[in-house]
Amino acid sequence: MFDTLKSILSKIQAEYADIRHEIKKETRIAFNGKELTEIGTNTTDGYVLRILHKGGFSSVAFTDPANHERAIRTALENADLMTKFAAHPVVFKSTDIIKDEYIPNLIEDPRKITIDEKLQLTRRYNEMALNNEKVATTNINYVELIREKHFISTEGSEIKEELITTRISGLITSRDGNLIQNVRVGAGGSNGFAILKTQEDRFEKKSRIAVDLLKAQPVRGGRHNAIVNQNLGGVFTHEAFGHFSEADIIEHNRSMREKMQIGATLGSDIVDIVDDPTLPNQLGHYKYDDEGVAAQRTQLLKNGVVAGRLHSRRTAAAFQEPLSGHCIAEDYRYAPIIRMGTIFIEPGANDFDTLLDKLGNGLYILDAKGGQTSGENFTFGAQYGYLVENGKLGKMVRDINISGNLYNTLKNITAIGNDLQLSQTGGCGKGQTNIRSCFGTPHLIINDLIIGGV
Amino acid sequence: MDRLMTLAKSHSDQVELYFLEKSQNSIDFEDAELNDIKSTIQSGITMRIIKDHKLGFSYTKNFHNEKELVENAVDSLKGGVEARFDFPLNKTALTLNTYDSAIEQATNTRIVNECKRIYSFMPQKTNGQVNIGAVTATTKIRIMNSAGTDLLTKMSHYFITVSILYPGSEAGLFRSLAFKSFEKTDDQYLSDLAELYNKGERELEVTGGRMKVLFMPETLYALIWRLQSATNGESLYHQQSPLVDKLGEKIFDEQLTIIDNPLDDTKPHARAYDDEGIACKELSIVDKGVLNNFHYNLYYASKMNTEPTGHGFKTSRWPGDTISMKPSPVLRHLTIRPGGKEFWQLVQDIDRGIIVCGALGAHSGNIPNGDFSIGLAPGLYVEKGEITGRVKDAMISGNIYDVMQRVIDIENRVHAAYTGYYPAVLFGDVNVATKS
Structure with missing residues (x-):
């Protein structure tokens, strides 16, 4: 493949060019209720060409290799337009020239597992949910993505990397008359098939919660102090802060860039946030990003103060900050953009009972149900929660959607647990869907969350 | 497509082929600066087959792998996904006006110039930061099935979204316009957006x-x-x-x-x-x-x-x-x-x-x-x-x-x-x- 890619790059008259080819092999098994609605394995592939010339930078994604000359022509025309009209010439931060092949360690390679075994496992978890009388239906899917990437640049980098993602995930829906409730369930990762084989407790627990939610009361809207669990804290960290550590989000937003300067205080002094794609065996693990830059652990917030940022080669040069190796594409259909890899709040010293005592009265809310940010404000949903009275867990509550503010909410973190957990499944929809977006925190106490109620 | 249909028919009772070809250009301005131009040229085929009331499904972007496409569809039959329907015969589809050939003149240069024009206009109306995203695309869809349906549609579109952001945020007011080809953005539309934004300052x-x-x-x-x-x-x-x-x-x-x-x-x-x-x-x-x-x-x-x-x-x-x-x-x-x-x-x-x-x-x-x-x-x-x-x-x-x-x-x-x-x-x- 490197020879094919070199041949394409050799036709380009530009200061810099790179090209990535990906083969994407996808196995999907889907159950809707008791019915199997999809099963099969398919392979697709495509190319992403990027050209930097005279300060103009552009990309073209194409699937048919016969279109490579059209792609080159288009990329050069677009780069030329950028040169003419962009206010500032694009410059790439220099990076090491890398020649490497990286295949992650796997505990049971999913390619060696028969599709029948994958089907039986998915069916087993699905049936565990459906065995509950009040579970109306399920939507449980097995997804396996094998991405084989080849990257070369005119600077001389030649990198082959495989990214292997497996998961069994979906939705369990319960119903009582006209009342419908649902919870999300998911397990998986980037280190092989084995992790999927021991998830009975997770599916049992989530099925029970889906049923219990039918008897839960809607949460009262308004301001609440709350303990958030690791998964919810992870989405909170991702939405409330992580996106604004991505340099491309704030690059051309004058006021946000000013507020997110290195050295700005955004959180309480107990909050340290890191993004680290190099953590092995985690969902967000990779060795090189899609610009051929080695991934690096990046301290984003230290004692509540902005300490670093996630970058592409372009933004690292524009901000005059270090490279971080966070420029990632969903697949061959896209040019890479800056993404979080594995973002987390570092653990504190409190066990869960201590956090309950510290909270006194409020809510304990668990497991994310989607989140979104608009910069200053963000929302995220919790799948379920409990009232906390005098440090004791009380009745279950439902319909929990939370709103917060980038510049205040991190300052309202008053205590951090000692029980960091990272997510096994993820999904971030910043233009492209990153199913390897990994996040987590320990249990946290956050004060003054605005909860919408119903 | 015809050869693929014949090959797939030899393994099944019914066949459906869905062919998609799409070319798209995206232009992105942030705070009056041209930020990015991206293009995609993509195509692919999806196959569904029915055999003994079971559904097979496969897809590819690589048109040279006809055999693999058929094999994947046949393999997926083994899962036993039920298909209690037939692919339809549709010989009488309406002809709609979905493609405007003027899209071929909607070059990236022309779109960039339109964005620049908007940027010369908006500062008279508001002090807010203006971002613009514009997309031109042409899409071709062909659907064939073994019942005899063979339908081809060509579509074009031009979308433009103008946003005005409030300070310290990505939140703001935005409006989108959607056409089959390039059209100048109506100044009144922009003025209305700016007026609303200003009242919320x-x-x-x-x-x-x-x-x-x-x-x-x-x-x-x-x-x-x-x-x-x-x-x-x-x-x-x-x-x-x-x-x-x-x-x-x-x-x-x-x-x-x-x-x-x-x-x-x-x-x-x-x-x-x-x-x-x-x-x-x-x-x-x-x-x-x-x-x-x-x-x-x-x-x-x-x-x-x-x-x-x-x-x-x-x-x-x-x-x-x-x-x-x-x-x-x-x-x-x-x-x-x-x-x-x-x-x-x-x-x-x-x-x-x-x-x-x-x-x-x-x-x-x-x-x-x-x-x-x-x-x-x-x-x-x-x-x-x-x-x-x-x-x-x-x-x-x-x-x-x-x-x-x-x-x-x-x-x-x-x-x-x-x-x-x-x-x-x-x-x-x-x-x-x-x-x-």
Whole structure:
């Protein structure tokens, strides 16, 4: 493949060019209720060409290799337009020239597992949910993505990397008359098939919660102090802060860039946030990003103060900050953009009972149900929660959607647990869907969350 | 395609091929600076086969791998996915005007110049940061099946979205325009957007409670998503819909009439047939508040023992790869019938309330149940018919089968928005949670 890619790059008259080819092999098994609605394995592939010339930078994604000359022509025309009209010439931060092949360690390679075994496992978890009388239906899917990437640049980098993602995930829906409730369930990762084989407790627990939610009361809207669990804290960290550590989000937003300067205080002094794609065996693990830059652990917030940022080669040069190796594409259909890899709040010293005592009265809310940010404000949903009275867990509550503010909410973190957990499944929809977006925190106490109620 | 059809037929009872070719250019300006130009040139084939009432499915981007495509489809038959339907014969598809050849002259240079023109105009109207995203695309879809259907559609579109951001945020006001080819952006449209933005410049802290809420066309999707979820054949079959036994019943205020019309080729992306080759038709979903119809693709129509409605589209709520998707029942051409009031008259009718200009978290919450709980990003605050500033750190919440019973009035025109063409709609007595 490197020879094919070199041949394409050799036709380009530009200061810099790179090209990535990906083969994407996808196995999907889907159950809707008791019915199997999809099963099969398919392979697709495509190319992403990027050209930097005279300060103009552009990309073209194409699937048919016969279109490579059209792609080159288009990329050069677009780069030329950028040169003419962009206010500032694009410059790439220099990076090491890398020649490497990286295949992650796997505990049971999913390619060696028969599709029948994958089907039986998915069916087993699905049936565990459906065995509950009040579970109306399920939507449980097995997804396996094998991405084989080849990257070369005119600077001389030649990198082959495989990214292997497996998961069994979906939705369990319960119903009582006209009342419908649902919870999300998911397990998986980037280190092989084995992790999927021991998830009975997770599916049992989530099925029970889906049923219990039918008897839960809607949460009262308004301001609440709350303990958030690791998964919810992870989405909170991702939405409330992580996106604004991505340099491309704030690059051309004058006021946000000013507020997110290195050295700005955004959180309480107990909050340290890191993004680290190099953590092995985690969902967000990779060795090189899609610009051929080695991934690096990046301290984003230290004692509540902005300490670093996630970058592409372009933004690292524009901000005059270090490279971080966070420029990632969903697949061959896209040019890479800056993404979080594995973002987390570092653990504190409190066990869960201590956090309950510290909270006194409020809510304990668990497991994310989607989140979104608009910069200053963000929302995220919790799948379920409990009232906390005098440090004791009380009745279950439902319909929990939370709103917060980038510049205040991190300052309202008053205590951090000692029980960091990272997510096994993820999904971030910043233009492209990153199913390897990994996040987590320990249990946290956050004060003054605005909860919408119903 | 013909050779592939012949090869697949030799392994199955029925075959369907879906061919997609798409070229797209995206131009992105931020704060008056040209930020990015991206292009894609992509194509692919999806195959579905039926053998012994079992469904096989495969896809590829690589046209040289015909044998592998067929083998993958045949392999997937072993899973035993049930197919109690036949691929349709459609020889009489309407001819719609979906392609404007002028798109071929809508070069990136021309679009960049249009964006520059907008940037020369907007500073006269507002001090806010203006961002612009513009997309041109041409799409070719061919659907063939072993029943004899062979349909080809070529489409073009030009979308432009102009946003004005509030300081310290990515939140702001935005408007999108959608055409089949390049058209100059109407200055009045931009002026209206800027006027609304300017009225919200002052940041306010307001007391929450129940009040009137005006959804801008761009944020109505947060409510319409819940209706789409409840009216599609998949939700009905899996008992995930609270509307399962409500056909013919009044579910919303009588001022609300909601139609899906794929045949309206004055707008881009009109379709004479869906992604399964079933003829599309205008479908009344809600007529004067009464639930009129559900929508189906082939698979769920067969499950529910009814006829497909021409709503089997290869799409999802999130960006996905069309080629790898199976058709599911989706309303892609929705519109809400306009009411009788100008937008500013609606604002004047608000004694105390919120205008929802950006909806955060519309995808979370209990969608099947119709519940919504969304952050304002931003919301404009109205008192005595005047916008006095903007509200942040606030949420509005409710259930669509409750809130949409309380329509006060509807704007007299529709605007291009996510999932359809909508007017602004004013609702009464909606729950608003704020810091105070």
